[in-house]
Amino acid sequence: MTFDWAFIVSTLPAFGKSVWVTLQLGAIVIATSLTVALLNVALLGLHRPLLSAVIRGYVELARNTPLLIQLFFLYFGLPALGLSLSGFATAVIAMTFLGGGYLTEALRAGVAAVPHSQLEAGQAIGLSRWQLLRHVQLPQAWLASLPALFANFIFLLKETTVASAVAVPELLYTTKNYIALYYKTYEMLAVLTLMCVLIFLPLSLLLRTLERRLQYGQFGH
Template sequence: MEIDIDFMKEQIPLFVDSALLTLKIACFAIIISLFIASINGLILFFRIRIIHKVVRAYVEVARNTPLLIQLFFLYFGLPSLGIKLSNFSIALLAMCFLGGGYMTEVIRSGLDSISKSQVESGYAIGLNKWQLFRFVVLPQAATISAPALFANFIFLLKETSIVSAIAIPELLYTTTNLISIYYKTSEMLIMLTASYIFLFVPLSFLLSWLERRNRYGQFGH
């Protein structure tokens, strides 16, 4: 099997554009999902009436349904309700729905991991509920939750490949489109793999570095 290197070189600009779009979707999804999860985590931690149950229901739906189903539900369902969004907006909405559900559970677990004895000790020295959360619960919960949150960042970046189902020209869509036009399957799969490696390896190193700093900070090193 002969690999057409020249053809691969010609497609580099197209793959760069697709990689940047993939990264754009992932970054927006991570930031918005983290914001959603932070709000939901606080609602679950403080057990706010009624809203608490709504958030729990959202988390269960988000975590127990595939992204593709969520994507199609929005893609075909919203227009029937008279809501018209761009494919990019629908893809981002689905990614945030999924990511928000997973990260909510991570943050909730981190907040709930703080022992009752620490909470009682905080109240004993005169801290109010907000001070207790700010100075006792939040710093420890952030440290505990960080590794799982970082794993979710990687997870969301990988899930961007699913949005190719609604013709978002990210990496997988670009690859399958070029294969269907030029029948250069091996070349395009090599380009796809290389593109994901260029995206994932730096991000993995960055998150590993942040996790080490977070861990060392926890133990005072």
């Protein structure tokens, strides 16, 4: 089998645009998912049974529903109700729904790991429930949750490939288009693999280094 290197080179500008779409979608989804998770953990801190049950139900639904089904429901189902979304908006909403569930669970586990003695000490000096959450629980929960949070960040970036199902022009979408048009299957799969390695491996190493430095307080030394 001989690779058509000239063809591969000719596709690189299109793949460059797809990389940007992938990173843009991933960054937005990570930010929105983390926002949802922080809000959920704050609401769980109120210890309201009904509210807690709703959040737990959301987490289970988000984590146990395939992303592809969520995308199809939003992209093809909502127009029947008179609401149409672009592919990119659909991907952001569906992936935020998914990511919010996973990140909520990661942060919740971190909050639960904070020693109860520290909460009692905070209550003894007059801290309110919100102050305890902000100044005692969340800072420690963040550090304890870093491995799970960063692993889920990479997971969400990888899940951007599913957005090709709703015509978001990310890496997999571009790959499938070139294969359909020019039948250069092996060349395009090779480019896709290379692009994924170039994106995800450095990010994984960066997050691992950041995690280690944050957890062991190596910044500023």
